[in-house]
Amino acid sequence: MQIICISRGTLRGGKELAEGLAHRLGVPCLGREDLIEAAFRDGIQVGKLETAMVKGGRLSERLAIEKEHYLAFSTAFLCDRAREGSLVYHGRTGHLLLPGVEHLLRIRVVADPEFRLRAVMRDLGIPREKARRYIEDVDEDRRRWVHAMYGVSWEDAAQYDLIVNLHAFNIENAAAALTGVAQLPDFQMSPASLKALDDLHLAARARVLLARDDRTRAASFKVTGSSGVLTVTYLPHSAAVAPAIPKVLEALEGVREVRATMAATNILWIEEAFDPASESFRHVVEVASKWGAAVELLRLCPAGADADEVAAASAPAATPPRGAAGGIEEDVEEPVVVDGGLSATADALASVGRSGGARTVCASSDRLIEAIDRTVPYSLVVVGDVYLSKGHAARVRLVRELMGFLGERLKVPTVGIEDLKSRYLFGRADLVRMVGFLALVVLVFAVVFTNQEAVLRFFAAEETWARVLAAAAAFVIIPVVAYLYGTVASLWLKWIRME
């Protein structure tokens, strides 16, 4: 099975190429128009959403919820079709609807500007200058849409496996060439990819259900799914809807458990092997509790690991039949799930109300970014022990590189697990620093307020040299005091767990 996503622009021939490729492969071809029509039928105000996205600026609360609904609906729509068999999808950025699903073939179609200009002039019957502006406006609108919807740049070539310029060869030949590429083993779905697709499908269907139900439609949710376990996070001001969440989702096919977590923000914790009994777990939970954050677990396996084994290990154990069969039952040993402690840690997080979902990704660091949902507002990324098969020195370097890469791409503070305590938890060093800085602040205040007249005379001097000195003093003293007292205030708030 395979999924091919073609990203197309206006009058670039992308639709024709998608249809040609689908025809050659003998698979269905699905367009953005089909998706929009279905979304419209489902009651999503796509036009309004599109206008707001293209306009830019802040979305109203209702439209932000509508955006969540639209994204979930689109993901569910694509997953539904993909689960029936291979497909070719042509739209703006279909591949971004399926984060974490490996082995997609992502193609971008571009065309010669002159070709597009002539096509617009011919189709719309407008002069050259108007046609140029028309193309610029349409491209700009699409760029804004993708940026607002997914937080990425549409033009970023790194997002695509292939970029096809239809200037050099015609659509038929391009379709023929792509048929060969599509048949490569790199673009065939593996069991791990299918599992990721199933998890996404479940989460998307759950989010759509929440959007359709009167009890929960007005709230914002983030839903993740893993092997039948749904984790739903909601904002503190929507706490009133929490009791309705399990009721809305109980009828959803494929759900084993629903975990609802109230969270003002999210922390992404990346490890290769999790341990709920570890010191790291305690520190992460402590930070999450302090911030009111949900913790999303991401188990990072090395790119070379057997992804299929990982998928099998992560799959849920067969659910035992409910109710007693009568007579004496033999003790049945629970199957041991070898998933690097992911399930156990997710359970432990759920028990303290901080669960934000869990999943496994087997990828190199540069592909890892594609598995992370860029629309989730993370406040912190914590990188723990990864690359365990490497030697110490190599591991330190790789972790440092990964942290730099994630921080740069996600634009979120990224820390190593060993720095978490010193950065975000109050320790003895913080206490010493707080007391020391406070003493300095008291000293400055004492000097200023016991010598008010002298200080004021100094700052109101008439001579030019004295004025320069006063300006220099203000330039130095004020930020120093702000730094000292600001640090005391932030450490104190850290101490009373209110950051």
Next chain:
Amino acid sequence: MDLFLGRFVTIDAGSALQVVVLGFIGGILSGFIGSGGAFFMTPGMMNLGVPGVVAVGSNIAHKFGKAMMGSRRHKELGNVDRRLAAFLILTSFVGIRLAVWVNSLMFEGGGGEHGEGGSSALSNLYISLVFIGILAFVGASMLKDALTTRGEGADQAPSPRMARLLARVHAPPYVNFPVADVRVSLWVLLIVGLATGYMAGTIGVGGFIGVPAMIYVFGVPTSVAAGTELYLAMYMGAFGAINYAFQGFVDLRMTLLLYLGSLVGVYVGVYGTKVVREVVIRLVTGTVILLCVFSRAIALPAYLRELGLVNLDPGWDPVCNLASKAFLFLAGIAGCALILVHVFRAYRQRRRIEATLVGTASG
């Protein structure tokens, strides 16, 4: 009121506490709306008898350190477009310099150098009028926005119509800003920088021009606009502090006392944004700002009388000042109380749900 060296008030324990409270409320409001805070602190200091120009000078110095602390976090989050800030800084400095010159001239024109009570009336009147004009517009816009969002069929977010309109006006050269992901005409940048600097230098509230301009005129994302403005505020604060200190209008005691309250309050305000709905944020802020406008308007007759522009019994001066102060504190305390109630309620709700979840899991 007798002023030391014609410009500095006497500070006792009571007035010091009032300045700390002003800082705390200003800090909460500043953290809550992402910029500003001076709109509350500067008039509050003026109500304590501080000449307007000294209140502005001390406040802009305070803004320097506060923005320095705040912009660190925004930089970590990648919300600062340094290139955009650099272009705005250049002209904002011109605006600040102009504002300091005008304010100093007003103060000297009002006879401030001679030190008699009420000598800063012209400067106070000018600063108050600018305050009233700008804050009335900002407060009314925020309230309108909040009330529209509450209503049916008002789903549209504040749209950068102006940004799109200006994008169609051909005014080269254009400058690209990679973090904010926008392209802006250099001329528009220069005008906005100048206006932001002038407002920061005149009343200490540059953010009320800079942030909306970045969002609505340039089309910059809200988070980047707030982060860039704070980064810009750091430089504007530094330049303003140097200029006002050179003119002798920075009261270091006031700046230090403001820090005592504001650097704690700002954290509470930021915490409030996480637990209060967006529409409530705009509603509370808009109402507080309009009450501040009203408070400042009540203080105007005293300045007009001092300048001989109206015939009023001087006995009314303390009444006007007291009423103005009462309104200001009422607005600030009510607004902050509302925020704190929301913070406390959300905190309790969170604890209750967490307890339920732990109970369910263990049961």
